Amino acid sequence: MAAIGIDTVVKAYGATPVIHGISLSVRDGEFAVLVGPSGCGKSTLLRMIAGLESITGGAIHIGERVVNDLPPRDRDIAMVFQDYALYPHKSVAENIGFGLKMRGADAVTIEKKVKEAAQILQIGHLLDRKPGQLSGGQRQRVAMGRAIVREPKVFLFDEPLSNLDAHLRGEMRAEIKKLHQRFGTTILYVTHDQVEAMTLADRIAILRGGHLEQFDTPDTIYRQPVSTFVAGFVGSPAMNFIPATIAADGTALDLPGGVRLAAPEALRPRLTGLARKPVTLGLRPEHIGLDAGGSAPLTARVTLVEPLGAETLALVRIGTVEVTGRFPPDSGLKPGADIALSVQLQRAHIFDPETGRAL
Numbered sequence: 165m166a167a168i169g170i171d172t173v174v175k176a177y178g179a180t181p182v183i184h185g186i187s188l189s190v191r192d193g194e195f196a197v198l199v200g201p202s203g204c205g206k207s208t209l210l211r212m213i214a215g216l217e218s219i220t221g222g223a224i225h226i227g228e229r230v231v232n233d234l235p236p237r238d239r240d241i242a243m244v245f246q247d248y249a250l251y252p253h254k255s256v257a258e259n260i261g262f263g264l265k266m267r268g269a270d271a272v273t274i275e276k277k278v279k280e281a282a283q284i285l286q287i288g289h290l291l292d293r294k295p296g297q298l299s300g301g302q303r304q305r306v307a308m309g310r311a312i313v314r315e316p317k318v319f320l321f322d323e324p325l326s327n328l329d330a331h332l333r334g335e336m337r338a339e340i341k342k343l344h345q346r347f348g349t350t351i352l353y354v355t356h357d358q359v360e361a362m363t364l365a366d367r368i369a370i371l372r373g374g375h376l377e378q379f380d381t382p383d384t385i386y387r388q389p390v391s392t393f394v395a396g397f398v399g400s401p402a403m404n405f406i407p408a409t410i411a412a413d414g415t416a417l418d419l420p421g422g423v424r425l426a427a428p429e430a431l432r433p434r435l436t437g438l439a440r441k442p443v444t445l446g447l448r449p450e451h452i453g454l455d456a457g458g459s460a461p462l463t464a465r466v467t468l469v470e471p472l473g474a475e476t477l478a479l480v481r482i483g484t485v486e487v488t489g490r491f492p493p494d495s496g497l498k499p500g501a502d503i504a505l506s507v508q509l510q511r512a513h514i515f516d517p518e519t520g521r522a523l
């Protein structure tokens with residue numbers, strides 16, 4: 165096992181910079197997830213760690229070594245890709261053992277390791293088949309088997325579940341988490357799926373346009389996002405963003421449509437210095453619900469109801485803005501009805517509307 169150190173790494177393709185000096189360190193044995201929208205540089209960063217892409221500036225460490233100029237095979241890593249890259253004419257066993265064979269391992273060792281990996285991944289009965297005779301999920305297991313038998317210091321995954329349907333994706337996600345619990349090998353895992361990031365990671369690195377936005381535990385990313393970008397990226401349904409102005413005495417927020425929300429005591433220290441300033445108010449759907457007889461209920465108009473079984477999501481209009489709230493399944497919400505709403509403003513996030521940074 166080994167830690168991964170990424171130190172002000174820069175990447176440019178020709179004159180076009182795509183990674184703008186990223187630093188982050190993944191601890192020995194940690195499961196780190198790199199997440200961000202398509203094109204933000206996740207694969208590029210991973211491929212630089214793997215040695216499949218040169219780096220334009222900075223340094224990459226794996227364990228004690230600077231690996232900038234080491235070829236991929238000397239880096240002690242194993243990578244699993246989205247498209248598996250299996251050899252179509254080789255059997256499952258040959259595919260899993262191929263890397264070992266290339267390194268000159270003897271046939272007995274290869275067979276033993278292939279069998280062990282296949283057993284862990286529950287594909288022991290498929291060892292004689294060809295990749296074309298497997299389902300997508302089985303192929304993904306073969307690709308993982310090939311990585312496991314190498315016993316690398318670091319696993320790198322690049323969107324390994326993107327080609328699977330939602331059900332299989334959930335199943336394989338759990339398998340990958342179990343593998344990490346079993347082997348404890350350092351993992352850097354790339355995905356554009358925030359649910360995968362939240363469920364798998366010890367820590368999540370959120371990338372945006374070749375910059376690192378935030379690197380922290382899923383809990384901190386969710387509860388203390390540093391920007392509207394991070395806040396909007398994690399959580400489903402997404403956080404509501406509402407333009408607001410802080411009242412002159414700093415004790416209330418004015419929303420579009422003449423709605424005034426009194427700021428609870430707990431929120432007030434965060435509003436000091438912001439009097440009369442425009443802000444972006446961030447509210448998670450779970451902090452918007454039905455009022456249970458509070459002193460100053462807020463009237464809202466229900467515009468859309470989405471029953472999900474365990475809970476009901478509803479779009480409600482406050483003043484002139486529409487927000488999503490999470491309600492108990494038996495709330496009896498009807499489109500067009502007016503309801504008394506409660507907003508947990510003490511849980512609100514306040515952002516600078518220009519920079520998007522948390523205030």
Ligand SMILES: Nc1ncnc2c1ncn2[C@@H]1O[C@H](COP(=O)(O)OP(=O)(O)O)[C@@H](O)[C@H]1O
Nearest residue numbers: 177180182200201202203204205206207208209
């Ligand atoms: N070989 C390449 N040549 C030029 N530009 C590239 C190359 N590979 C990736 N890029 C560009 O680098 C940026 C990051 O790409 P990538 O790392 O694949 O993003 P992600 O994996 O987050 O979707 C994109 O703008 C992409 O177009």
Ligand SMILES: [Mg+2]
Nearest residue numbers: 206207208323
């Ligand atoms: Mg990619």
